[in-house]
Amino acid sequence: MTDIVIYHNPDCGTSRNVLALIRNSGVEPHIIEYLKTPPVRALLVEMIERAGMTPRELLRAKGTPYADLGLDDTSLSDDALVDAMLAHPILINRPLVVTPLGVKLCRPSEVVLDILADAQRGALAKEDGQQVVDEAGHRIPAA
Template identity: 65%
Template sequence: MTVTIFHNPACGTSRNTLALIQNSGEEPEVVEYLKTPPARDVLADLIRRMGVPVRSLLREKGTPYAELGLSDPALTDDQLLDAMMAHPILINRPIVVTPLGVRLCRPSEAVLDILPNPQRGAFAKEDGEAVVGADGQRVSKDPAA
C-alpha cells in the first residue's frame, strides 16, 4: 500500500499529519511540494479526486495571494492552477493520498478518515492537544459524545 503526503516541513499541521500517518504504521512517500511541486495535471487530478473547487486549495496566508489578485471571482480554474504552478506556496497543505481517498488534511486529524490502518497508540499534536487515545481511538472533542 502507498500513502503519499504533499508536505511542508515548516508547517505544524503538515508535521502533525505526517506523524499521524506514521502512528498508523505507514511510512509514506513524502513529497516536499515546495522543492518538488506536482505537475499541473497531477495537481488538477488531486483536486478532482478531493471533490473540491480549485479555489478551496489556495493558501492566502504567507503567500502572494493578495498581490496576485487571486481573490477575483472572475478568475478561471485554469488561471488559479497557473498561479499555483508559478508559486507552489499557494498550494494549501498537507494533501494526503491513500487507497481510501485524497484529502486536504486541515486540521491534521482529518487524515484519520482516509488511513487504511488504525492508530497504534496515543497521539498528541505538537501543541499538546490529544488526538488519539492509548486505545488507538480518536479522542472526542465533544463532551457529550
C-alpha cells in the same frame, strides 16, 4: 503495506502533525516536499478533483502572494488559479494526502484519519499538546 503520499511542508505544524498520524498507523509515507518538487498540472488537477474540491478551495492566502497576485478576484477561472499554484507552489494549501481510500486536504490534521486504512497504534498528541488519539488508538472527538 499501504501506499500513502503526503505533499508536505516541514515548516508547517499541521503538516508535521499529519505526518506523525500517518506514521502512528505503522506506515512510512512517500514524502513530497511540494515547495521543492511541485506536482505537475495534470496531477494537481487530479488531486483537486479526487478531493472533491475546487482550485479556489485549495488556495492558501496566508503567508503567500495571494493578495499581490489578485487571486481574490472571483472572476478568475479554475485554470488561472491552477496556473498560479504551479507558478507559486506556496499557494497550494497543505498537507494534501493521497491514500487508497481517497485524497484530502488535511486541515485540521486529524482529518487524515478519515483516509487511513490502518488503525492508529497508540496515543498521539499534536505539537500543541492536543490529544487526538487515545492509548487504544481511537480518535478523540474534538471538544
